[in-house]
Structures are given as C-alpha cells and as structure tokens.
Amino acid sequence: MTWISSLAAFAVVGVLAFATPAMAGEAPELEAQVSQGALPALGERLPEPDDIMVLDPVEEVGVYGGTLRVMHANQTMDELKVIVNDPPVRWSRDFSKYIPGLFKGWSFNEDGTEVTFQMRRGLKWSDGVPFTTEDIDFYWNDIAGNPEFGETPLPYWGFSGTEFTAELVVNDDYNFTIKFDEPNWNFPYLLASGYWGFEELMTPKHYLSQFHPKYNAEIIGYDALTDHINWWTTPDFPTVFGWYVTAYEPGVRVVMSRNPYYWKTDTAGNQLPYIDTIVSWEIADPEVQLLKVISGEIDLQARTMPSPRNLPLLIENQERGGYRWLDGWRSGAGGWPAVIVNQTYTGGDTIRTLLQNKTFRQALSYAVNRDVINEAVWFGLGVPQQGTISKESWHFTSEEGQALLDEWENAYAQYDPDKAIQLLDEIGLTERNDQGIRLDADGNPIQLRIDISDWGVLQVNQETSALLQEDWRAVGIDLLINQPTQAEFDEMARNGKAMLMTARVGEMDLWTFPDWVFITGAASRAFPTYSEWYRTGGASGEEPSGPATVLHDLYVEGLAIPSQEEREAIIEKAIRTHIDEGPFFIGITGDVPMPSIANARLKNIPNYAVIVPSAVGGIGTTDPTQYFYAE
Amino acid sequence: MLSFIFRRVVQMAPLLFLISVVSFVLINLPPGDYLTIKIAELEARGDSGAQFILGQYRERFGLDLPIWQQYWIWISHFVTGDFGRSFEYEREVGTLIWERMGFSVLLSLSTMLFAWLVAIPAGIFAATHQYRLGDNLLSFVAFLGLALPNFLLALLLMYLSVVVFGWSVGGLFSPEYLDAAWSPAKFVDLLKHLWVPVVVIGTAGTAGLMRLMRGNLLDVLRQQYVTTARAKGLPEGKVVYKHALRVAINPLISVAGTMFPAIIAGEVITSVVLNLPTIGPLFLRALQVQDMYLAGAILMFMSLFLMLGNLLADIGLALADPRIKLS
Numbered sequence: 023m024t025w026i027s028s029l030a031a032f033a034v035v036g037v038l039a040f041a042t043p044a045m046a047g048e049a050p051e052l053e054a055q056v057s058q059g060a061l062p063a064l065g066e067r068l069p070e071p072d073d074i075m076v077l078d079p080v081e082e083v084g085v086y087g088g089t090l091r092v093m094h095a096n097q098t099m100d101e102l103k104v105i106v107n108d109p110p111v112r113w114s115r116d117f118s119k120y121i122p123g124l125f126k127g128w129s130f131n132e133d134g135t136e137v138t139f140q141m142r143r144g145l146k147w148s149d150g151v152p153f154t155t156e157d158i159d160f161y162w163n164d165i166a167g168n169p170e171f172g173e174t175p176l177p178y179w180g181f182s183g184t185e186f187t188a189e190l191v192v193n194d195d196y197n198f199t200i201k202f203d204e205p206n207w208n209f210p211y212l213l214a215s216g217y218w219g220f221e222e223l224m225t226p227k228h229y230l231s232q233f234h235p236k237y238n239a240e241i242i243g244y245d246a247l248t249d250h251i252n253w254w255t256t257p258d259f260p261t262v263f264g265w266y267v268t269a270y271e272p273g274v275r276v277v278m279s280r281n282p283y284y285w286k287t288d289t290a291g292n293q294l295p296y297i298d299t300i301v302s303w304e305i306a307d308p309e310v311q312l313l314k315v316i317s318g319e320i321d322l323q324a325r326t327m328p329s330p331r332n333l334p335l336l337i338e339n340q341e342r343g344g345y346r347w348l349d350g351w352r353s354g355a356g357g358w359p360a361v362i363v364n365q366t367y368t369g370g371d372t373i374r375t376l377l378q379n380k381t382f383r384q385a386l387s388y389a390v391n392r393d394v395i396n397e398a399v400w401f402g403l404g405v406p407q408q409g410t411i412s413k414e415s416w417h418f419t420s421e422e423g424q425a426l427l428d429e430w431e432n433a434y435a436q437y438d439p440d441k442a443i444q445l446l447d448e449i450g451l452t453e454r455n456d457q458g459i460r461l462d463a464d465g466n467p468i469q470l471r472i473d474i475s476d477w478g479v480l481q482v483n484q485e486t487s488a489l490l491q492e493d494w495r496a497v498g499i500d501l502l503i504n505q506p507t508q509a510e511f512d513e514m515a516r517n518g519k520a521m522l523m524t525a526r527v528g529e530m531d532l533w534t535f536p537d538w539v540f541i542t543g544a545a546s547r548a549f550p551t552y553s554e555w556y557r558t559g560g561a562s563g564e565e566p567s568g569p570a571t572v573l574h575d576l577y578v579e580g581l582a583i584p585s586q587e588e589r590e591a592i593i594e595k596a597i598r599t600h601i602d603e604g605p606f607f608i609g610i611t612g613d614v615p616m617p618s619i620a621n622a623r624l625k626n627i628p629n630y631a632v633i634v635p636s637a638v639g640g641i642g643t644t645d646p647t648q649y650f651y652a653e
Numbered sequence: 654m655l656s657f658i659f660r661r662v663v664q665m666a667p668l669l670f671l672i673s674v675v676s677f678v679l680i681n682l683p684p685g686d687y688l689t690i691k692i693a694e695l696e697a698r699g700d701s702g703a704q705f706i707l708g709q710y711r712e713r714f715g716l717d718l719p720i721w722q723q724y725w726i727w728i729s730h731f732v733t734g735d736f737g738r739s740f741e742y743e744r745e746v747g748t749l750i751w752e753r754m755g756f757s758v759l760l761s762l763s764t765m766l767f768a769w770l771v772a773i774p775a776g777i778f779a780a781t782h783q784y785r786l787g788d789n790l791l792s793f794v795a796f797l798g799l800a801l802p803n804f805l806l807a808l809l810l811m812y813l814s815v816v817v818f819g820w821s822v823g824g825l826f827s828p829e830y831l832d833a834a835w836s837p838a839k840f841v842d843l844l845k846h847l848w849v850p851v852v853v854i855g856t857a858g859t860a861g862l863m864r865l866m867r868g869n870l871l872d873v874l875r876q877q878y879v880t881t882a883r884a885k886g887l888p889e890g891k892v893v894y895k896h897a898l899r900v901a902i903n904p905l906i907s908v909a910g911t912m913f914p915a916i917i918a919g920e921v922i923t924s925v926v927l928n929l930p931t932i933g934p935l936f937l938r939a940l941q942v943q944d945m946y947l948a949g950a951i952l953m954f955m956s957l958f959l960m961l962g963n964l965l966a967d968i969g970l971a972l973a974d975p976r977i978k979l980s
Contacts, residue, residue, distance in 0.1 A: 091828075096938060097742060098694070173743065175710065248743055255742075272742075272752050273930035274824060275831070301828070306934060307926045309808055317815045319828075509685035509943065512693040545692075 048293045049086040052282050062150070064293060067283045073126055073142035075286045077648050080115075080626040083288050084296040084650030090624075091321045093303045093311060099254045099276065101326045102302040103221070106263045106278065107642035110139070110223075111214040115645060117530065117632050118416055120211050124220070124262055124285075134205035134584055141196040147260035148281040151228045155192045160227035162190040164236060165251075171244045173251055174222050179212050183559045207584050208533045215534050215637055224253060226260040264295035264647040275303045286647060296626075296650035312336075315619060318343035322649075324351060324618035324633050324641050329479045330403055332617050344622050350629035351618040357409030357527035357609035358634075359478050359486050365606060366551040366564060368518035372462050373470075377521070378568070380603055381449050387434040387608045389442035389497045390490065396611045399485045408435040409609025411538050412528045414632045417593050426597055433601045435609070442497045451498070460498040469500040471521045475511045478526035486524065486610055518550045527607055530637045532593055533580065538607070539596050540577035541570050548606045569603040623651050654971075658964070665960050669953065673731070676952040677724050680945045686716050687740045687943045714740055727946060731953070737946035741938070746950045750932060756825060757931040760850060760924075761916040765909070767855040768862055773905070775859075776866025781893060783871060792867075795860035803919070807853045807926040820845050824928050853923050854916060862905065869901040903974055910966030914959040 048056075048064045055061040068074055094101040112123035122128075126140045145153045165174045180188030182203050189201040200209070213220060231237035233246040241247075253259040255270050262285070265278035278300040286294045303320075305311050311327045314320050316339040330353070337347055363383055367374040376382050392406030410430045411417075418427040451460040451468070459467040472490065474483040484505070491501040506514065514520040525547065529535045536542050541549050543557030552570045554563030566574065573596055580592035600606065616633050626648050633640050688710055711717045715726060727737060736746035775795075779788040814820045820827070830842045873879060874897050882892045917932055924933035932951060939948035971977045 172710070172712070245738075245745075248738075249745075252743065255744075271831075271930070272749070273934065303824075303928075305928050306938075307928070310811070310926060310928055313811060313815060507683060508693065508941070509683050509689050512689050513684045516689075 047287075047291055049280060049298065051298070052280070052293075055282075061282055067146065067150070068287070068293065069142045069144040069146075069285050073144060073285075075123075075142070077286050077288055077294060077645055079288050079648050080628045080645075082625070083290045083292065084626055084648065085653070086296050086298070086650075088297050088651040089299040089301055089321075090297050090646070090649070091301050091303070091319060092323060093305045093314065093320055093326050094276075095304070095306055095311075095326055097255065097272070097304065099302065101323075102254065102276065102278075102300070104325060104640040104642050105322070105646050106261075106265055106300070107220075108263045109214050109220040109642075111210045113214055113530075113638045113643045115628060115643060116630065117414060117638055117643065118419065120214055123214070125213075128210045130207065130584070134207045134582075135203065136199050136201050137206065137209050138193070138197060138199040139210075141198075142285060143196050145262065145285045146283040147226050147229075147262060148266040148283055149226075149229070149258070149260045150283055151226065151260065152195075153226075153262055154195045155198045156195070157225060157227045158198050158223070159190065159192050160231070161223050161225040164227075164234060165225050165230070166222065168236075171247060173244070173248045174225075177222070179206075179209060205582055205584075208581055211531065211534050221253075224261065225251075229260050265300050273304055275301055277301050284647070288648060295647035297646075315345070316343045318345065320619070321345070321621035321624060322619070322641070322646075324348070324616060324631070327617060328634075329481070330400065330614045330617055331479070331481070333403065333615060334401070336617050336619060340619075340622075345619045346622045348618040348620055348627065348629070348631070349615065351616055351631040351633055352412075352414055353528065353614050353616045354412035354414050354530065354632035354634045354638075355526055355528040355614055356407075356411045356413060356612045357525070357607060358404065358612055358614050359483055359524045359610050360409035360527045360612075361472065361490070361608040361610065362523040362525050362547045363606060363608065364518060364521055364523070364547070365549050365568075365570065366518045367521055368551065369521065372464050372466075373468075373521065376462065376468070379449060381445050382451075383605055383608065384434045385442040385445035385449075385497065386494065386499065387605055388436065388438045388445070389493050389499075390608065390610060391437045391493050392435065392610055393437065395486055395489050398489060399482050400611060400614055404611030404614040406435065407431040407609050407612045408433045408605060409527050409607040410612065411532065412530050412632060412635050413613060415530045415532075415635075417532060417590065417597075420590075422594070423590075426594060430597055430601055431609075431612075434605060439493075439497055446497060446499070454498055458498055459495070459500045467500060468498075469502055470494070471502040471504050472524065473504050473506060473511055473514060473520045473522065474524045475506070475508060478524060483524035490610075515547055516545060516550055520547075523547060525607065526634065527609070527612075528634045530632060530635045532596070533589065535635070535637050536577055539573065539593075539600060541566070541574040542577055569599055572599055621651070625650050625652050654968075658968070661964050661967075665957075668960065669956060672956045673728055673949070673953060674724070676949055676956075677727065677945070678720075680940070680943065680948050680952075681720055681723075683943065685943070687714065687945065688716060690942045691740070727949065731950070736950040739939070739944050739947040741942055741944045742947070746947050749935065749947065750950060750954065753930055753932045753935055756929065757917060757920075757933070760847070760854070760920060760929065760931055761912075763847060763851045764855045764858065764916055764920075765912055767851050768858040768912075769905075771855070772859045772862035773866055773902075776863045777870060777893070777898065779863065779867040780870035780874065788867075791863065795863050798856035798860040801856070803853050803857065803923045804926050806856065807849065807923050810849045810853060811927065814849060818845075825930065850920070850923055850927050850929060853927075854920050857919065858912065858916070862908065865904060865908065866901070869904055870897060873897045873901040899973075903970060906969050906973060907966050909969070910962035910964070911959060912962070914955040914962065917955055917958070 052061060056063055092102060092105060109123050110125040111120055111128070114121045124142070126142045128137055128139045130137055141153065141155065147153055165171060166176050176186050180186050187203045191199040191201060193199060230247065230250065233241060233250050235241045235243065250256050250259065253261055254267060254276060257267050257270055259267060261281060264281055264284050266281050267276055268279045269277040280295060280298055284294055288294060305314060308327060308329070312332055312335070315323060315327065315336065340346055363377050365378055367377050387408065396402055396404045396406050408431050410427065413427055417423055446460060453461040455461060455467050462468050472487050474487055487503045491503065494501050511520070515523060527538055529538050532539050537544050537546050541553055541556065543553060546553035549570050551564040552566035555566055556574060576592050576596045580589045583589045583592070618633060620627050628644050631641065631644050632638055715723060730737060738744065739746050739749055742749055775791050779791045782788045825843060825846050826839070827842050830839045833839050879892060879897055882896050920931060921933035921937045924931045925937060936948065936951045939951065
C-alpha cells in the first residue's frame, strides 16, 4: 500500500467515524424496524423540524444501548416517575428557571386570566398517533370532568374556593386556552411540578376511548377504564416520555422500552433516548435496597433510599458495586430535620399561647445544640442551621437573595442556653417545680410533645428528639416523645392536635409550592386550622389572626403580579416575616448530602441536581434521556 | 363421613360471617381511612392540591357512608365472588390475590415440606436419645430457630447469598431468568432463591414441630403397650417406628391444618425483606394504608384456609388413626 492510499483509507475511515452518528440518527433496533417497513422513517416520527426539542448533551453525544436498572418501593412507583417524567413546562437543567418542555410555549392574555399553550406540531404518542388538543379535550371532558368516572379528580388548580371554575377552550389542533376567573400568572409553572403536574393529563384519547363507555358501546361502567388509566401499570399505554411500559409484573418489576416517536434529539440530530430499556424493581425493604445497590444491581438511585446515613457504606463499596456517588447532587433540604411548631394547636389554650409566643420559640431554638445533633445523627455530614427552604432555590440567586438566606439560616440558630434561659425568664416562666421544669400560667409543669413520623427518616427523627429532650430540659422545658401510627399522625396534624412535628423541609419555588413560607388553602402543618379556613372560604377551621394573615395576604398579592422579578419583593417580605416573627419551624440541620449513585459507566449525568424539593421533579430535570453507557 | 363433611361446611358459614364482621371492624378501628393516608402521601411529595380532591375521592370510594353500610356493600358483593376493588392498586382484589396465590402456595408447600422433613426425623432422634448430646444439640438449634427473628435470619442469609455465592438477592428469579421459558437452568435458579425463604420461614415452624414430635414420642414410649412390645422381644426399631410413632404423630396431623394460614401470616416480614411476590407483603401494605377491601379479602381467605385446613386435618386423622370416628 502506498502512502497515498493509506492516507486515503485513513481519511475515509475518519470521515465515516465522524459521520456515523449524524447519519444514524436513531437507535439500531429502530433502524432495523424501519428497513423492514415495520416503522415509519425517522423524519416522519419526529415532530416538525421547528418543534423538535434539541437537548445539549451534558458531556458528549452518546451511543445507543443498554438497560437502566432502578428500583421503586411500592406500586405508586414515585421513584420511577421522577426519572421518566417529561412535563409540559420544565425546570432548566441548572434548576434556575422554567423552560418549555412537552409544550412548545405559552402566552397570557392582558389580565392574566387566560393562558394559551402551543403544543408541538407533529408530536406523537409512543404508538405513533399524533398528540393534539383532542387528547386535552378528552382529559378535560371525558376523564377528569366526567363525574361518573371518579378515578381522575378535577385538577386542583381549576378550583376557585370550592367551585371548579376553570374552562378549556380548544383553538385548533395544537393550541388551547385555559380560562380562569382570576389572574393566574403562575399557572404554567404548576405544570412543571414534580411529575404529577402532568401525570393525570397524559390521557391518549385513541387508546383510552376503547375502554370508555361513551366511545365504546360494548363497555359498561368504568371498571375497564380504571384498570387501564395508570400508565405505569398498563403495558403498551402510549406515553410521550422517553420510554413506555412494555411489561408489568405486580410486586416484582416494571419494564419500559424506548419510545420510537420521542420528540427530542441531541445536538447531532440523533433521536433520544440513548438507553434502550428501563427496568424498575419493586423493593420495599430499605436494607435490601441498600444491599442491591452495593452489590451493583442498581444503575441509578436518588430517591428510593433517602437516608444519608448510608453514605459511608455506599462510598466504601463503590468499586465493588461498579457505581459512583453523585456528590454534586444536593438534597435541597433547608431543614432535615426541622421541628414544626403548630401555631394553631387545638389541644389546650395555655400551651397554644406559649407556642404562639415568638420569644418562647426563639428560646427553644437557642437551646438546641445543633453541632451535637449533627454529629450524632448525621455523623457530621449536615450543616447546623435554622430551618429555611432550599438554599439552591432561585429566590436566592441574587446578591440580596443570598444575604437574606444567610440571615434566615443564622436567625436564633446559635447554641446559647443562657440566652434561652434569659428569654424564658423574661416572658414570665420563672416558677419551676422540684425537677427544674418551668410552670405554665396554670401552674402546671410545661411539657411539650413532639410527634414523630417517618417524614424525613424515622431514625433521624427519633434520635433528634431524644437529644432535643436533653437540650430543652436543661433550660426547664420538658419534652414528651410520641410516635403515633402514620394515620394517627396525619389526623393529628390536620386537626391541629399535633404540637411539635419533625419534618424535612425544602422547596425551590415558593409560588408553586408556597406552604413552607406562605399560608394558602393547602394543608399547612404550622397553621393547620387557618389553612382550613382559607380552603373552605371560612366554612370550617379557625379565623386566622397574627402573622398568618400577613403570610396569606402576601401570597395573594404576589400572584397578581405578572412579572416574576417583581414578585421577588414579596418573597423578601414573607421571609422577613419568618425571621422577625419566627421561627415557625425550628431547623436543626440542613443541606445533608444525598446517597445518590449512578453506574460508573453512565455518562452525561450533570454533577448538579436538587433531589428532595417536589417542585423540580428531581432526577427528571437532569434529562435521563441523554444519559448513555460508555463502551 | 360425607354427612360429617357436610355438617362441618355448614358450620363454617356463621363462623365466616362473624369473622367478616370482626375483621371489618378491626380494619376500620385505627383513626383515619385510606384517604387520610393517600392525601398525606400526596402532601409528603409536595402535591399541594391534595386537599382539594379529598372530597371527590371519599365519595367515589364510598368512604362517606356509615360503617355498617360500607360493611353491607362489601359483604353482599363478597358472597357473589366480587371482592371489591383495591383502593391503592385500583384493580380487582380478586385479581391481585390470584396473581400472588401461586407463589404463596409454592412457598407454603415447600416450607411445610422442609419443616416436616427436618422436624420429624429430628424429633424422633431427640426422643430416642433423650438428654444425650444429640438431643441437647438439636434442642439448642431448635430453640435458636424459634428465638431468632425471621427478618434477621433473612438478612443474614441474603448477605451470605450475595457475598459468598454471588447470587442475585431477593425475588424468586434472577433478572436474566425472569423472562426465560421454563428450563432446568431456570429451575435451578428458582431453587437458588427459594431456599432462603424456605429456611427462614421454616426454621421457626421446624423448631416447634420438632419439640412437639419429641414430646409426643417420649410420652408414648413410656406407655405400657410399648413396654409390652419391648417385653415381647420386638426389635427397638419396630417398637419405635411401627408402634410408638404411629400414635405419636397424630398431633402433628392436627397441627398441619393450621400451618398453611400460619405460613401466610408468618411470611409477611420475610417476604417483604426478601422481596417475594407473595400475598404477605400485599397484606402488610393493605393493612398499613387501610386498603380495607383488600385486607378484608385476604383475612377472609386466611380464615377460610384455616377452617378447610382443620377439616382436612380431621379427615386425615380419621384415616391415620382407626380409633377416631367422625360423628
């Protein structure tokens, strides 16, 4: 071979190697199906060119293939849903803003009472049928809006008080409008919430109508529809996700295969997802989940096994299990644990008055030795701090935001038992019994009760409570630790019967998830009977007073402001109220690292994610459709 | 015989009715209902709309009705074979139970077989070697088996399975065999997974059975007809196996009747730990989230199995022991 021909050969190989990904454009298995005529060509499967969503790969353009093995704890499969989740509106990969997702865009009318969505033209369900406003209409009128079919409730955002007032107007195949009776500038972002913002709206008409008595005369009643309404337990339910369910074995696993009509490509024009299959195993026991991970049987996990206390064990077994710890994935916990102080306690007026006294709560906060709890409960992995929302939240990206966060994190968070004693003396709790416990206004020793549940991690709550008991007794406040059953706990929390509650606190967007800071109609743990009042329009619950009314009015005021930037002033006022009138939830530690792991060969995983807060949908925001296995 | 069976079956009806009332009341006794828990779960994941849908769901599930009405709706459908729908799984209770029945029966039968195959010879050996080293050793192991919590044993064996043998843990098959058609290799794979639960669940039962066998046999061996048999010069083996054992084994047949439901109840924690697709974990979850039709149906089936088991045991006893008359 002469040098010319070898150079030519080299050049040809080089060109081929360079050109292959762009020319292939789709998974080999799909390519084979196309050549057999079993599947339309790629161009016909993708949406119209302008409406294709192009993802910038995190590291590089990937290769097709492989199976992603994950796990879920029970048949609700939340852990799987956060991975495949593909909402209409979504968070950007850096968790800093909202961007279009399944829907191409949205616009408001002048006063914000109407929101019009543009769907992607030519986007298809995983079985090839176009996804149009007909499906939205089907959801609105035949699924959620059909009182005879009670399985799918009306969407909560359509309610005004207790009346459902939202209206759907279909403009054409790809445009629809939702009308509200009040300005709703925040509405599109609600659809980005976790995975459930869209879960119930994913109703393929062509598929579900075969089980619907209105469309199929042979069907009587709604049992058949109910049997097929959940995409995650129904094989061949068409989705618009990167994968759709092809097999479901109850109690064992669910298998999802690549959606051949998926509407995203990488920057080289290759159709996503790269990974062929997802298998999610149902594993209920936390110890077994851990065993599966360290024996290398799981490729990705961030939410199934939430106890960061396993972190040392996981790190130790990285090599053996062939995985790596995703150390940049934050928990987003501004309080883990935090102790919610019920401001509308209904179990006794004397205690309630104390709990509502901010000096009393501040004294409790000063009395907590957070460093000791951090060492004992988290092996020092957490950060001692006052309870806040997620420090990663977009409300804190500006300089002023950072300063505000800093102030909030440090408010009453120093360990200062002398100060606590001084404050408690100042509010008149000077009488003590022979055990040194202070007496309340009725002359009874003050015994607070902490109600713990597995919110966060049960063991964390138990150990924290035991240490709080010591800290608070040292300043003359007794603490009773109570561990009710889950149902009991929920009842108590809802009716205002719980006194103190351990919790995990964290949220990214206070407009879509206001309840840690604002008071709305949604069940608030710190103001349960007040939130009931707002929810029922005053029909039940308790008429709010004090800082709660401020926190409610601020939210209403904020929602009426069209511009996201201008709304930040409201956020500042609300957090300022928490600093001045708080704490309403006493934070112990926060920012605990998460035991998130991924197969060592998995590429394109960003080294930053926020896992716990519901708003961002966790893993889904990191675009698992562009993950791939390196050779 | 037939009239005996007929009478027993007829007697079951009022008993089942009572059981249905008691289990329904018990399931409803804890505060709150399925929806309380469902809403709490929705809220825990941050679904702030949960409160708004509460009323819609409560009506749909009939949870707004008084309890006696709920009971009537449930039981009147139950007798026709319509066991209702599971709240959580949103599917027919009958289908859910049926899907898992096969593995539950497989597990129970294997466990019973294991328990009997180990317990009877061990019990005989212990009885015929009373207070000697072998007896003490077997009794020690038996008590250890009784005392060790199942979940602990399960975790230990799983750890061994992973670390020593490198086998995939949990479930009944390795991932690569789940989809495969039945083959000798798949059967071996099943055995690799099955031995852990069988040993774990079986151990506690084996210990009890062994002690029962030992005690009975010791009792019988002291009776006069055994002494007579020995005095006649019968070889010891014949005395033990032909004369003493046949009498001593009767109580074990009675116990067998209660074993099947006991295994379903006993496998709950083990199956959760070992991730087995059996009825146990379904039952536990149903009780935890107050999925009342599902929990109620499983309880009813377990009661029914207990009664049928007892009936079968009685028939078995009559066949094994000519002294017993069914009347």
